[in-house]
Amino acid sequence: MTDPLLSKASINGISVPDSKLGRAITEFIRDTESELLFNHSSRVYFFGALAGQQRGLTFSAELLYAAAMFHDIGLMPSHSSQDLRFEVDGANAARDFLQGHGVDPSDIDKVWTGIALHTTPGIPEHMHPVIALTTAGVEMDVLGLTYGEYDDATREAVVAAFPRTPQFKEDIIQAFYDGIKHKPDTTFGNVKADVLADKDPHFHRGNFCSVIRCSRWKG
Template sequence: MTKTHHAISAISGIAIPNSTLAHAITEFVRDTETELLFNHSSRVFFFGAIAGQQRGLTFNPELLYAATMFHDVGLMPSHSSADLRFEVDGANAARDFLQSYNLDPSDIEKVWTGIALHTTPGVPEFMHPVIALTTAGVEMDVLGLTYDRFPDATREAVVGAFPRTPAFKEDIIQAFYDGIKHKPDTTFGNVKADVIADKEPHFHRGNFCSVIRCSHWHG
């Protein structure tokens, strides 16, 4: 199956890197994640890389592949900590994995940052292309924010290669919830608080203003 994955025809000039590292990433993520998340992450790579092409950005496809494929690994029980944001769990898993390959530490840090910031809108787009395009791919596949910037044929080719489930919108929300419900405090100040609130009507999310008012400072 791994060979089939890497043998998929280029889409808009983008292909999955055919390297030892990329094959190892594919194998690891396929063995670690659900099919839902594996296909989602594969689409994120293509949408992110094509967005980079559209924006005229220069980037290392292997590093983008690492960041996009690992970005949701932190949702899986095997890589989920008790108290860290799932994004950080995924970033840590990617760093641990990549350290056994001969990569420049600064490149590993770019992958780490791209994963850690992929649910923090408004910041990654101004950072290194690997970081910016990881978020761009996620925002396209999950939120559809740039849907109209991709020709119909391109979207159809990506989804044809890595299918969305018939109820992907609800399935991905459920996958987010399943991955973070045991540590709701980690959603303070980020978009995943919306997921807990959606699934648990009585959930009281952390409040930034309350934290300020309840601090030990006087006045």
């Protein structure tokens, strides 16, 4: 696991929240997630916070940290339901955790929504900064969509603090697959159907038009 001292890294003035809640989040996720997902989620926080800095947005570092660190916990067996999207499992886990730490319900809603929508492109960017920046961090670390918006030194500093595995691209796809393969129906209409199609030659994705045509309505 990443050296705990690296969690104190400051990159362009961004650091992990050194508060009671921030420390509790770090401890909980470190104890619950794989090293792959812990480091990925930490990078999502930094890239999201740096994006907020670039865009001149005002946001709570604690809330963004909560959303980033919990966004993939629904992939872990300990927090994976049988019938909910993994994003919802993660959002629910964050909600329960934050409720236990006395966080304001309106702030919990922001974190919940940020996690629930992080695989739904085109919508979060128009919402509250915590929601928008959670997706921004994910899109940078997994998809590299904004790679050119970070200079080499910044990217290298984030990865030095929370390393990518040598084959991270394939490792994260495998982690997605392992976390959702038992509930393929939950990928209908979202990007994770692509993961199942990539890994399982027998997977048949749901079709929106077929649902319309097969409904009980006449005409």
